[in-house]
Amino acid sequence: MFARVSASFAEFPGFFGESDPQSGSPIRINLNEFSYKKGAEIFGEKEPADYVYQVTSGAVRSYKLLSDGRRQIGAFHLVGDIFGLEIGTEHRFTAEAIVDTTVRLLKRRSLELVAENDAKVARNLLSMTTSNLRHAEDHMLLLGRKTSLERVAAFLIEMDRRSTAAGVLALPMCRRDIADYLGLTLETVSRALSRLHDLGILGFIGNNQRQIVLLDRQQLASLDLQN
Numbered sequence: 204m205f206a207r208v209s210a211s212f213a214e215f216p217g218f219f220g221e222s223d224p225q226s227g228s229p230i231r232i233n234l235n236e237f238s239y240k241k242g243a244e245i246f247g248e249k250e251p252a253d254y255v256y257q258v259t260s261g262a263v264r265s266y267k268l269l270s271d272g273r274r275q276i277g278a279f280h281l282v283g284d285i286f287g288l289e290i291g292t293e294h295r296f297t298a299e300a301i302v303d304t305t306v307r308l309l310k311r312r313s314l315e316l317v318a319e320n321d322a323k324v325a326r327n328l329l330s331m332t333t334s335n336l337r338h339a340e341d342h343m344l345l346l347g348r349k350t351s352l353e354r355v356a357a358f359l360i361e362m363d364r365r366s367t368a369a370g371v372l373a374l375p376m377c378r379r380d381i382a383d384y385l386g387l388t389l390e391t392v393s394r395a396l397s398r399l400h401d402l403g404i405l406g407f408i409g410n411n412q413r414q415i416v417l418l419d420r421q422q423l424a425s426l427d428l429q430n
Contacts, residue, residue: 261304262375356426
């Protein structure tokens, strides 16, 4: 379930809100905002990749369903993140709202036309593509680690690095999502988090334990062999 929030021409300096002091005046491009209920699909695998998306509130997960029915989450997109930009013409993953989420969309073709005439936008597109590739490589390394504790530690470090709140990780995703991202079972993730709690590395706030306080980042980093 989704609802259109707004449609307007917005300033497009650089790329999604970045300013370019050399451009003289900002580029204006048509942006649409949509809100999605928790669990709603934003786009599906193999659907035409006609739009680029940015999270303005909430969070999004991108995943594939494997041939045996299991779900593999490839990425979590948090506030400010841009997603859905593909090399080909179709989406490789399905994207869903983890919680009630608002995203803004712009047509991929419009972005490409802007990039053809604005070097800053072209550089930002290349930078974003490189960043996505780096994340895919890091995720591949994460899935290749031997122990569940290493994987969970790496995940918490990633979320801590991307968090805008100081001191507390307010995770929008549930443990099932974390398990499907790390290639583990739900029970294994729960045991690993309990172990980190027993070691004094983290603490929990609230009954659902989605708010995590990192008490010992140095010890957590020592568990992340690739950090």
